[in-house]
Amino acid sequence: MHRYRSHTCGALRATQIDETVRLSGWCHRIRDHGGLLFIDLRDHYGLTQCVADPDSPAFKAAEKLRSEWVVRIDGRVRRRPEGTDNPDLPTGEVEVFITEIEVLGEAGELPLPVFGDQEYPEDTRLKYRFLDLRREKLHQNIMTRGAIVDAMRRRMKEQGFFEFQTPILTASSPEGARDFLVPSRIHPGKFYALPQAPQQYKQLLMMSGFDRYFQIAPCFRDEDPRADRLPGEFYQLDVEMSFVTQEDVFAAMEPVITGVFEDFAKGKRVTRNWPRIPFADAIRKYGTDKPDLRNPLEMQDVSGHFRGSGFKVFARMLEDSKNQVWAIPGPGGGSRAFCDRMNSWAQGEGQPGLGYIMWRDGGEGAGPLANNIGAERTEAIRAQLGLKAGDAAFFVAGDPAKFWKFAGLARTKVGEELNLIDKDQFALAWIVDFPMYEYNEEDKKVDFSHNPFSMPQGGLEALKTQDPLTIKAFQYDIACNGYEIASGGIRNHKPEAMVKAFEIAGYGEETVIERFGGMYRAFQYGAPPHGGMAAGVDRIVMLLCGTTNLREISLFPMNQRAEDLLMGAPSDVTPKQLRELHIRLNLPEK
Secondary structure: OOOOOOOOOOOOOHHHOOOEEEEEEEEEEEEEEOOEEEEEEEEOOEEEEEEEOOOOOOHHHHHOOOOOOEEEEEEEEEEOOOOOOOOOOOOOOEEEEEEEEEEEEOOOOOOOOOOOOOOOOHHHHHHOHHHHOOOHHHHHHHHHHHHHHHHHHHHHHHOOOEEOOOOOOEOOOOOOOOOOEEEOOOOOOOEEEOOOOOHHHHHHHHHOOOOEEEEEEEEEEOOOOEOOEOOEEEEEEEEEEEOOOHHHHHHHHHHHHHHHHHHHOOOOEEOOOOOEEEHHHHHHHHOOOOOOOOOOOOOEEOHHHHOOOOOHHHHHHOOOOOOEEEEEEEOOOOOHHHHHHHHHHHHHOOOOOOEEEEEOOOOOEEOHHHHHHHHHHHHHHHHHHOOOOOOEEEEEEEOHHHHHHHHHHHHHHHHHHOOOOOOOEEOEEEEEOOEOEEEEOOOOEEEEOOOOOEOEOOHHHHHHHOOHHHOEEOEEEEEEOOEEEEEEEEEOOOHHHHHHHHHHOOOOHHHHHHHOHHHHHHHOOOOOOEEEEEEEHHHHHHHHOOOOOHHHHOOOOOOOOOOEOOOOEOOOOOHHHHHHOOOOOOOOOO
16 A cells, blocks of 8 residues: 555545545544544545544544644545535545554644634735645635636637747836846846746747747736735736737637636626727726626716706816716615715715715606706706616716726726626626827826837827827727736837837837847848737636635735745845845935
């Protein structure tokens, strides 16, 4: 018999009754039933109930066992006594009567329990992550993550893509977030950077004649922590294709992402034919470029009903042509208590309040706004929004460029409070026609709004003749249930167009050559039209595992202060290491 096991703890069934077996694992739970000891033995594969009674030669050894001790158990498989089967357990028909126990590894007092899924302080969980990962739900999430990545790979290969590995040590780039820098010992004073994404390398692969690339790529960004992104590093399904239009990318990737979601949806519906929503429409209807389409509410412009009305606050605002009034429908929300609650919520968000109209049983509008604008305008608003008695509408006014994010939060809040969100689905959509540029108020300059390597709609001609803030790009995102899960674009592969695009954002040709020299040179020697995207592996796994915390689907994450509490990173280094790197520290004063 094998030194440690003849079977795993998830393998035994009724067909093994009367066999002598050997199991090894952790003591998940130990129960003393009046002299009868039950040990639930757990390994990666499952759990088996083991039993020792005072007549067992192993009883004295069993009495010494404690939670999370690692043991080898020899014994005979028998059927559980009538009425004690556990149908929720694959091994639930049988138990092992223990004949011998060997302790393979004792465990000290546990800083957090492994049995059960009770909440525990995050710092404790991260410091003792090896214990946390033994817990059933988290352990299963990690296994699901691996299965999802396998499904991605399989589906990508079925679509004719080949997996490549791109460098981890690369050059610093001005795109996006701060780089993580790595000092060079061989080249004093110079630094490598960890890649924020394999963007340039995957485009260079297309210049090199490869046709369909993908990679499960690690990406590194020195960003302040965010709720929807782990600090430090994350993984993405990175994709690039040659000789393609935007439509070709959609046709290749939509079945991959849909299929992965269907594989792990656990009965939830998955969107089959994804809607394509222009960025401007997404902002206008949903107040976000990553709309949660499980929420049926769509905002509408109702400015015309307030222009010149008796509600002077809105009427005066609308004298400025850039201002508008948007309405958020609230079907079933036509009670004073709910409307007041929404008003208080808005004030908690730093707003002066949230105007509303309620419609009573007779169909007449109620509330301060309704009283000020009169019955005719109130009825016109109700008809435009398709509302009825017992419903409400909420209003946001001003410059849409300044209030759309708040309006989107209000739409989400109304949908949640009124239980309108269909949680039994994964609602996927393409968001298209992103603006190429945006105005940076802080620096008072035009900036790229998304990916600087995207092709502008209209090409070089648009860059030369259009107001930059009106240019749309061949750029697209995938939204699912309120999260951006992928982003991509058709690339700007023409050198003169690339230089012009960066020039508009304030980067001269010398900067383009310095920062993107490899790609710029490659474009001079026959560049195919190409495009692609990158899907966030962590966010997709998070959605499919039914959690809202990325730490619940990652093996060894950092905390919100970007610290690895298990390994003690970031850490001090020795003076010798700094001398080898020609680095002197200039620390801030405490």
